[in-house]
Amino acid sequence: MSDAPDYKHNVPGVTPHLMVDGARKAIDFYVRAFGASIVMELPAEDGQRLMHAQLLVNGGPLMLCDDFPEWRGGAKAVIGTPHALTLHMAVPDIDAFYAQAVAEGAEPVMPPMDMFWGDRYGQVKDPFGHLWALSTPSKPGAVVDPGCAEPAGA
Numbered sequence: 001m002s003d004a005p006d007y008k009h010n011v012p013g014v015t016p017h018l019m020v021d022g023a024r025k026a027i028d029f030y031v032r033a034f035g036a037s038i039v040m041e042l043p044a045e046d047g048q049r050l051m052h053a054q055l056l057v058n059g060g061p062l063m064l065c066d067d068f069p070e071w072r073g074g075a076k077a078v079i080g081t082p083h084a085l086t087l088h089m090a091v092p093d094i095d096a097f098y099a100q101a102v103a104e105g106a107e108p109v110m111p112p113m114d115m116f117w118g119d120r121y122g123q124v125k126d127p128f129g130h131l132w133a134l135s136t137p138s139k140p141g142a143v144v145d146p147g148c149a150e151p152a153g154a
Contacts, residue, residue, distance in 0.1 A: 016087060017063040019077055020128040023050035026064055029127055030055055033104035034089070034097070036062070044068070058089045086123075086131045094120050094136040101132070114138045 030036040049066035112122035119135040
């Protein structure tokens with residue numbers, strides 16, 4: 001028996017935790033554009049912002065929160081600026097995922113195209129400044145893990 005707490009939201013590995021300006025709007029976008037499901041939300045005392053939220057996106061966890069400058073001496077985070085971070089999802093149909101994301105407000109960055117390494121690959125930037133890479137194997141015999149998500153509304 002382990003002494004570790006049994007939290008339902010504990011997951012192995014590394015989980016991205018995004019800070020956004022408007023966490024509830026971001027959650028709505030991720031649900032519509034990427035078929036995310038909400039695991040939990042923890043509202044702040046002000047009733048407007050979220051201290052913490054966890055989603056499942058394409059079968060994996062994604063955490064996010066609003067900015068809380070008051071917790072950093074009043075310094076507001078620089079949100080929406082270029083980041084050294086790309087969120088990647090292997091999906092069954094990149095063209096459908098890409099079209100859904102763009103229809104919901106993502107900015108096209110790189111349209112889906114067949115790449116030399118064997119994937120059909122493309123990128124979008126979400127309305128909160130985060131870059132998302134999408135891919136589907138395109139070489140004969142290549143498969144996407146059946147655990148990958150279906151496009152929202154599929």
